[in-house]
Amino acid sequence: VKNASQSTYCFFDINMQLNLQRExxxxxxxxxxxxxxxxxxxxxxxxxxxxxxLVGAEALVRWIRDGIIIxxxxxxxxxxxxxxxxNLDFYIYEEVCKIIKEWxxxxxxxxxxxxxxxxVHLHDERFVDEIKKLVDSYExxxxxxxxxxxxxxxxxxTEAALSAMRKLRSLGFGVSIDDFGAGYSSLNLLKxxxxxxxxxxxxxxxxxxxQREEQIIVSxxxxxxxxxxxxxxxxxxxxxxxxxxxxxxxxDMAQGYLFSKPMPVSEFEKLI
Ligand code: C2E
Ligand code: CA
Ligand code: CA
Ligand code: CA
Numbered sequence: 001v002k003n004a005s006q007s008t009y010c011f012f013d014i015n016m017q018l019n020l021q022r023e024x025x026x027x028x029x030x031x032x033x034x035x036x037x038x039x040x041x042x043x044x045x046x047x048x049x050x051x052x053x054l055v056g057a058e059a060l061v062r063w064i065r066d067g068i069i070i071x072x073x074x075x076x077x078x079x080x081x082x083x084x085x086x087n088l089d090f091y092i093y094e095e096v097c098k099i100i101k102e103w104x105x106x107x108x109x110x111x112x113x114x115x116x117x118x119x120v121h122l123h124d125e126r127f128v129d130e131i132k133k134l135v136d137s138y139e140x141x142x143x144x145x146x147x148x149x150x151x152x153x154x155x156x157x158t159e160a161a162l163s164a165m166r167k168l169r170s171l172g173f174g175v176s177i178d179d180f181g182a183g184y185s186s187l188n189l190l191k192x193x194x195x196x197x198x199x200x201x202x203x204x205x206x207x208x209x210x211q212r213e214e215q216i217i218v219s220x221x222x223x224x225x226x227x228x229x230x231x232x233x234x235x236x237x238x239x240x241x242x243x244x245x246x247x248x249x250x251x252d253m254a255q256g257y258l259f260s261k262p263m264p265v266s267e268f269e270k271l272i
Contacts, residue, residue, distance in 0.1 A: 023078055026075055026078050027078070027082060029065075030075075030079070030084050030088075031084075033063065033065065034087060034088065034091060038063055038064055038065050039061055039062070039063055039064075039088060039091060039092070040061070040062045040063075040064050040264070041059050041060075041061065041062075041092060041095045041096060041099070041265060042059070042060045042061070042062050042262035042263060042264060042265075043057040043058070043059060043060075043113065043262060043263060043264075043265055043268040044057060044058050044060060044255055044260060044261065044262035044263070045057055045255070045259055045260045045268070045271065046058065046111075046114075046233060046253050046254070046255045047253060047254055047255070047259050048252070048253055049234075049243065049246055049247045049251050049252060049253060049254050050247065052259070054111060054271055054272065055111060055253060056111045056112045056113065056114065056146070056253075057111060057112075057113050057114070057268060058113070058114045058115075058116075058148070058255065058262075059092060059095075059096050059113055059114065059115050059116075060072065060116075060262045061076075061088065061092055062262075063075055076118070080118055080119070080120055083120060085118045085120050085121075086118075086120055086121060086124075089115070089116070089117070089118060089121065090130070090134070092115060093115055093131065093134055093145075094134060096113050096115055096145065097134060097135060097137075097138040097140060097145070098138070099113065099265055100113060100138070100140045100144050100145070101138050101139075101140055103269075103272070104140065108269070108272050109272040110144060110272075111144075111272065112143065112144050112145065112146045112174050113144065113145065113146065114145075114146035114147065114148050114174065114176060115145070115146070115147060115148065116148050116150075116178070117147050117148060117149050117150075117153075117164075119150070119152070119153040119156065119157060121164075122153060122157050122160040122161055122164055123160075125160075127164055128164055128167040128168055128171070131145075131147070131168070131173070132171060135173075141172075142171055142172035142173045143172055143173070143174060145173055145174065146173065146174030146175065146176060146196075146197075147168055147173055147174070147175055147176070148176050148177075148178040148199065149161060149164075149165060149175065149176070149177060149178060150177075150178045150179050151177050151178065151179050151180050151181075151182060151183075151186045152179065152182070152183065154177075154186055154189050154193070155186070158189070162189075162192055162193070165193065165194060165195065166194055169194050169195075169196070174196055174197070175194075175195050175196055175197075176195060176196060176197035176198065176199050176233070177193060177195050177197070177198050177199060178199050179199065179201045179235075180198045180199055180200055180201055180221070181200060181201045181203070181204060181217075181221065182201040182203055190224075190228065191228075195230055196230065196231060197230065197231045197232070197233055197253075198221070198225050198230050198231070198232050198233070199232075199233045199234075199235050199255075200218065200221065200232060200233065200234045200235060200251075201235060201236075202235040202236020202256070203236075204217075204218055204234070204236075205234065205235075205236045205237055205238065205242050205256070206236075208238075208239045208241055208242065209241065210241075210242065210245060215245065215249075218234075218246075218249065218251075219249040222249050222250060222251050223249075223250075226250070231252040231253065232251050232252050232253070233251075233252065233253035233254060233255060234246050234251050234253070234254045234255070234256070235254075235255050235256065236255075236256050236257075237254040237255065237256030237257075237258050237259070238256050238257045238258050239258060240258065242258070243258055
């Protein structure tokens, strides 16, 4: 504890204790929760910005226990530390395969679904093979599944992340860079990132009136991406102004509350 003040010490101590209690409870209940199917896939639409048509969805997990929805921010970081994120994610990937399989058998309009890849997966070099095996067992085309890799995993784990990305892509899976521009510049890595889609971090769209500087940065990333044959999706788009601006600078796609919140699968199915 850096601060010598007694009161500050106590304040941190109580919070730490509460966090430890919460964490212990999560640790004690996660495995049973997975068996009890308390982890549920929500889907958030992705739209084409030029005509607002539906072009895909992102799968986002919700932990629903006794009718209460727990958001991923409250448990994913814990699961990344204790390794359980691997079990949870493969469960989510399988749920997504089942959803796609169901849509195929119902003759619905098919749009790709993206899933999130935690940095923890890259510790296992069999990761891509496991994904392939799973998708093969459901007999669905690889291009209906897209894997989102956060830009931050490229910084600590550059070689493993690039290699997984190349393998996924050569098999025909969709690949995107999540949270692009969130913190660290990954511009120098962009030349090695054989990605289909760059997802611009929602931090660029935190307020309605984007500053001139932000507009310049966003439009430059978009034009750079186009020349690199990548598509750009803007995340966290909440207002019409933002959408109009993005459309004017030829951003390809968007995702955000302006268009739709993440929703249960049954609700998403009304859109396709
Ligand atoms: P993410 O991958 O960047 O996902 C986008 C987050 O932005 C989601 O939060 C989504 O609900 C939220 N969002 C969508 N539109 C808007 C908007 O217009 N404004 C704002 N402010 N937010 C918007 P969510 O669902 O709470 O997920 C948080 C993070 O948890 C995700 O960030 C992702 O990193 C992680 N996560 C979620 N599901 C999974 C999963 O199944 N596996 C793994 N490994 N991570 C997951
Ligand atoms: Ca994501
Ligand atoms: Ca993101
Ligand atoms: Ca994220």
